[in-house]
Amino acid sequence: MKPDSIQKYRAFPAVDLKDRTWPDRVIDHSPIWCSVDLRDGNQALPQPMSIEEKLEFFELLCRVGFKQIEIGFPSAADTEFNFCRRLIEENRIPEDVTIQILVQTREHLIRRSFEAINGAKRAIVHIYNSTSPLQRRVTFGDASREEIRDLAIEGTKLVKELVPTVPDTEIVLQYSPESFSDTELDFALECCNEVIEIWQPTPEKKMVINLPDTVQWTTPNIHADMIEWMGRHLNRRDSIDISLHTHNDRGTGTAATELGLMAGADRVEGTLFGNGERTGNLDIINVALNMNSHGIETGLDFSNINELRAVYERVTRMTVGERHPYAGELVFTAFSGSHQDAIKKGLDRRNRELKEQDDLAWGVPYLTIDPQDIGRSYEAIIRINSQSGKGGVAWVLEREHGLELPKTMHPQVGKRIYDMADEQGRELNIDEIREAFYQYFVNVDQPLAVSDYELVHHTVEKGLVDCTASITVNGEEKKIEGQGNGPINAFTHALENAGLKNFQLTDYRSHAVRGGSDANAAAYVQLRHDDGRILWGCGIDASIEMAGLKALVCAANLFSETSS
Numbered sequence: 003m004k005p006d007s008i009q010k011y012r013a014f015p016a017v018d019l020k021d022r023t024w025p026d027r028v029i030d031h032s033p034i035w036c037s038v039d040l041r042d043g044n045q046a047l048p049q050p051m052s053i054e055e056k057l058e059f060f061e062l063l064c065r066v067g068f069k070q071i072e073i074g075f076p077s078a079a080d081t082e083f084n085f086c087r088r089l090i091e092e093n094r095i096p097e098d099v100t101i102q103i104l105v106q107t108r109e110h111l112i113r114r115s116f117e118a119i120n121g122a123k124r125a126i127v128h129i130y131n132s133t134s135p136l137q138r139r140v141t142f143g144d145a146s147r148e149e150i151r152d153l154a155i156e157g158t159k160l161v162k163e164l165v166p167t168v169p170d171t172e173i174v175l176q177y178s179p180e181s182f183s184d185t186e187l188d189f190a191l192e193c194c195n196e197v198i199e200i201w202q203p204t205p206e207k208k209m210v211i212n213l214p215d216t217v218q219w220t221t222p223n224i225h226a227d228m229i230e231w232m233g234r235h236l237n238r239r240d241s242i243d244i245s246l247h248t249h250n251d252r253g254t255g256t257a258a259t260e261l262g263l264m265a266g267a268d269r270v271e272g273t274l275f276g277n278g279e280r281t282g283n284l285d286i287i288n289v290a291l292n293m294n295s296h297g298i299e300t301g302l303d304f305s306n307i308n309e310l311r312a313v314y315e316r317v318t319r320m321t322v323g324e325r326h327p328y329a330g331e332l333v334f335t336a337f338s339g340s341h342q343d344a345i346k347k348g349l350d351r352r353n354r355e356l357k358e359q360d361d362l363a364w365g366v367p368y369l370t371i372d373p374q375d376i377g378r379s380y381e382a383i384i385r386i387n388s389q390s391g392k393g394g395v396a397w398v399l400e401r402e403h404g405l406e407l408p409k410t411m412h413p414q415v416g417k418r419i420y421d422m423a424d425e426q427g428r429e430l431n432i433d434e435i436r437e438a439f440y441q442y443f444v445n446v447d448q449p450l451a452v453s454d455y456e457l458v459h460h461t462v463e464k465g466l467v468d469c470t471a472s473i474t475v476n477g478e479e480k481k482i483e484g485q486g487n488g489p490i491n492a493f494t495h496a497l498e499n500a501g502l503k504n505f506q507l508t509d510y511r512s513h514a515v516r517g518g519s520d521a522n523a524a525a526y527v528q529l530r531h532d533d534g535r536i537l538w539g540c541g542i543d544a545s546i547e548m549a550g551l552k553a554l555v556c557a558a559n560l561f562s563e564t565s566s
């Protein structure tokens with residue numbers, strides 16, 4: 003902000019609540035959830051959803067498990083009205099789902115809304131009027147507190163009067179002092195208590211008092227103070243569901259909701275992926291999955307977040323950002339070396355420990371939840387660029403290409419591959435990583451190559467092997483022979499007999515290559531050169547013995563590539 007603009011702004015007053023209790027509370031159960039995607043989300047779209055799109059979204063919300071869904075503002079436009087009628091007339095509302103409609107406390111709009119909901123089994127009629135000093139002054143043209151309070155009173159009386167006009171529909175009242183977030187608390191309370199006393203809710207027939215963070219003017223702790231204060235002062239508290247409706251102007255919609263729940267709220271309104279006015283409504287997925295990550299059931303099923311995201315992006319024409327909590331493309335991906343190292347170790351260790359303990363608590367560095375629990379896969383967890391480390395490269399080779407490199411080979415391979423990413427200034431995809439590994443570390447056959455071999459296993463002296471091999475050294479073909487206590491050892495002696503050995507074999511591993519169509523074996527040989535250098539080579543071949551010889555030849559050749 004420009005320095006001289008600062009004078010335009012004022013500090014937001016704190017709430018006088020010295021004995022606040024919410025900071026010591028923990029969230030240990032789920033609230034009532036209400037989706038407002040089809041209303042607050044929809045009203046904020048450059049191109050609002052068509053009826054067909056709203057129908058598809060409504061069904062999606064039911065599948066997720068929402069039991070309360072604000073379906074629109076039926077008195078606003080024909081599309082909204084007709085959508086409501088279709089839901090009712092085509093019996094599309096599941097038995098256990100209650101629709102909610104929004105309307106201003108204006109007579110003609112309330113009457114029209116009752117025409118819209120007639121015949122629904124149950125409906126929440128959500129009335130609102132703005133209450134803050136700013137809105138009283140600006141929107142309502144210097145209206146007094148009494149005039150604004152009277153809007154709430156008259157609106158509630160009208161709703162009560164219209165209830166008998168929809169005899170087949172159970173009506174639940176919801177009242178929002180809109181712009182609660184910058185309304186004086188005593189005035190918000192006065193409006194709410196007037197509504198409550200007219201409606202006369204009971205513990206059996208509750209009503210909803212929704213306290214919206216319409217515009218987030220201040221920090222989440224003040225929001226929590228306001229919620230706790232209202233909860234202490236509202237009449238008939240046991241007959242009221244206090245509802246939160248946060249927006250995200252300061253980027254703290256989730257925090258404000260979580261603190262609001264600690265402050266005693268019973269219910270949460272929000273949208274999938276936080277669609278909504280300006281910076282959006284609360285992202286309900288975020289809060290619900292945060293609860294799941296602390297072991298709290300929510301009744302909402304986000305186990306296929308990719309499907310939700312696909313439908314959401316299609317019907318709203320919005321996009322979910324790559325860093326969006328839980329749903330973003332990159333949120334379960336690590337590029338950086340130290341993260342990759344820790345994640346790989348965490349997942350490997352967990353897989354080992356699960357064999358002994360099947361109720362093992364989740365605990366993998368950098369992953370707050372198991373991505374598989376919301377339908378995200380492990381495949382993309384680790385991606386390789388110049389910030390990556392050896393563990394990440396080894397992970398990709400293992401997970402994607404079935405190659406289990408020995409741990410001491412990781413630095414040699416990792417460096418080569420992330421240096422490549424650095425040179426090219428971009429991420430390397432999994433095929434490029436495989437190609438680079440094959441190019442630099444597999445079956446390298448210059449200057450030495452082995453083209454054929456024959457092994458004779460001694461029957462009397464068990465384990466002893468004679469090896470005859472055809473090799474090429476700098477283009478010149480040779481036959482070599484040697485004996486040893488295994489194929490690799492015999493081949494090493496054959497090289498030694500031909501004066502071609504300048505190393506010691508220090509390690510050897512092999513395994514069948516997982517996945518892919520080739521039934522290949524991979525062997526890894528580590529050699530220590532006479533000058534002290536230590537290098538690994540890899541051999542891949544249909545025959546495990548040939549894979550071993552090729553790995554040895556490969557490692558020997560790599561010495562010629564690097565200077566001593």
Ligand SMILES: CC(=O)SCCNC(=O)CCNC(=O)[C@H](O)C(C)(C)COP(=O)(O)OP(=O)(O)OC[C@H]1O[C@@H](n2cnc3c(N)ncnc32)[C@H](O)[C@@H]1OP(=O)(O)O
Nearest residue numbers: 045075077078079106107108130131132141142153180216
């Ligand atoms: C924070 C929120 O998300 S609130 C929800 C907002 N959602 C929407 O607005 C979407 C649907 N709304 C609409 O389509 C239209 O606004 C309608 C159809 C509801 C009303 O349309 P119109 O009456 O033509 O226009 P508009 O909304 O601008 O009306 C504003 C008037 O209503 C008054 N008003 C606004 N809210 C209320 C209220 N709760 N009670 C009484 N009067 C109200 C305003 O003061 C203003 O009065 P004025 O004309 O005397 O200045």
Ligand SMILES: CC(C)C(=O)C(=O)O
Nearest residue numbers: 130178180181214216
């Ligand atoms: C209508 C109300 C609840 C609203 O959407 C808001 O205040 O943000």
Ligand SMILES: [Mg+2]
Nearest residue numbers: 042216247279
């Ligand atoms: Mg809103």
